[in-house]
């Protein structure tokens with residue numbers, strides 16, 4: 001009984017990984033992954049099928065349990081997920097009542113613009129650490145309640161449930177017995193008080209979300225519930241849960257103030273540990289909960305980039321300039337420089353530090369010489385420029401300079417991109433040999449939750465691959481000023497402002 005079943009329900013896929021626990025060292029022994037269909041019903045809308053998410057979760061978990069030698073070898077389940085994505089379901093049938101609204105979705109931009117115009121942002125920010133943006137779950141929950149006839153009244157009676165993907169999966173895994181969400185995920189809804197870690201009635205009223213429909217907030221490590229015995233042959237405790245970016249913070253061992261990581265997946269998310277008290281950003285970074293475990297709460301500042309790997313996916317699946325993501329590296333390297341071409345990947349608006357929900361993707365600097373390689377290189381370079389914007393904001397918020405930037409996620413397989421991040425951000429970039437920091441973090445929390453480990457700090461760090469800055473300062477300044485002009489163009493070209 002020394003295995004942990006970690007579930008990583010991400011934007012593009014669902015993964016289950018079995019980790020063997022030896023002392024404080026967790027090693028992967030089995031893995032299963034299923035891609036997730038993306039639905040784009042209208043411009044700026046992104047949806048997932050919550051039923052598909054559940055069946056992929058069950059299928060990957062069963063496969064991993066089988067590969068690892070059976071359920072009796074497992075001690076607990078740890079969960080991590082794509083955070084703000086919002087689900088509505090019927091408590092009696094356990095069926096979703098609408099497709100899930102994905103974190104990238106912009107359909108509630110008018111609502112957040114109206115609340116901003118009414119002067120509501122400072123109050124929301126001081127209570128939750130978040131700004132007013134369609135990214136967060138509150139306006140998505142309200143939209144879902146409006147879209148499903150009768151659901152607001154039914155929600156107030158407890159017949160309809162709302163939750164982020166962790167809450168949805170905990171409900172399904174426990175056979176509808178537990179409606180719980182971990183504190184890290186709850187901090188992404190704009191309904192939770194960041195200091196007290198409780199739902200706020202005034203915010204439920206402001207966003208028109210009945211509190212009765214929300215899950216109970218629980219710590220990230222500890223016994224959350226037991227899986228339905230019918231699922232795996234015997235019940236397993238669900239003992240760890242955290243939103244994926246916070247779980248990656250734990251996976252990287254970024255447990256003390258000044259530690260930071262950035263995960264380059266579909267989006268990219270910089271999370272910096274700021275310690276035991278929330279920090280209010282003056283630079284439009286997000287105040288968020290890092291994790292709640294071992295009887296304490298760690299807070300973080302976060303910079304969220306909405307499009308990172310998704311820009312590469314768009315080049316592959318949308319405009320078909322490449323047939324596989326990894327081809328982007330050789331194509332980018334085939335050019336001596338970017339030729340003055342910049343791509344601002346505002347496909348679903350721009351996140352931190354700009355927060356322009358109506359901005360859209362923009363390419364500037366095209367000439368008759370520009371070809372596919374320029375688009376690909378510009379998309380990869382954009383990762384580094386956006387990271388630099390976040391690190392500058394973090395420094396302006398008074399965070400100590402980073403010794404190294406810890407990275408993970410699918411895009412970090414790209415050495416060109418990682419070298420460019422080191423060059424543009426003037427920081428050493430470290431990528432652990434084992435890439436699944438998110439699942440590792442969830443597994444560590446679950447191992448802590450059932451007492452298989454006693455101390456997150458005692459978990460050993462992975463030996464990293466490193467990229468050191470080597471670009472000349474004049475070259476960096478020239479590229480950054482080109483990027484800043486391109487961002488201005490993207491913001492000016494936003495449809496609302498045209």
Ligand SMILES: Nc1ncnc2c1ncn2[C@@H]1O[C@H](COP(=O)(O)OP(=O)(O)O)[C@@H](O)[C@H]1O
Nearest residue numbers: 010011012265266309310325326409410411414
């Ligand atoms: N070699 C590569 N170069 C650039 N991008 C890549 C490479 N390999 C994978 N990606 C991108 O990484 C993303 C997937 O990363 P992952 O961490 O699995 O995402 P998520 O957790 O958001 O589902 C995809 O957007 C894909 O385009």
Ligand SMILES: O=P(O)(O)OC[C@H](O)CO
Nearest residue numbers: 010011082083265266267
């Ligand atoms: O599923 P990922 O890795 O793209 O992460 C999604 C983010 O947590 C959204 O806030």
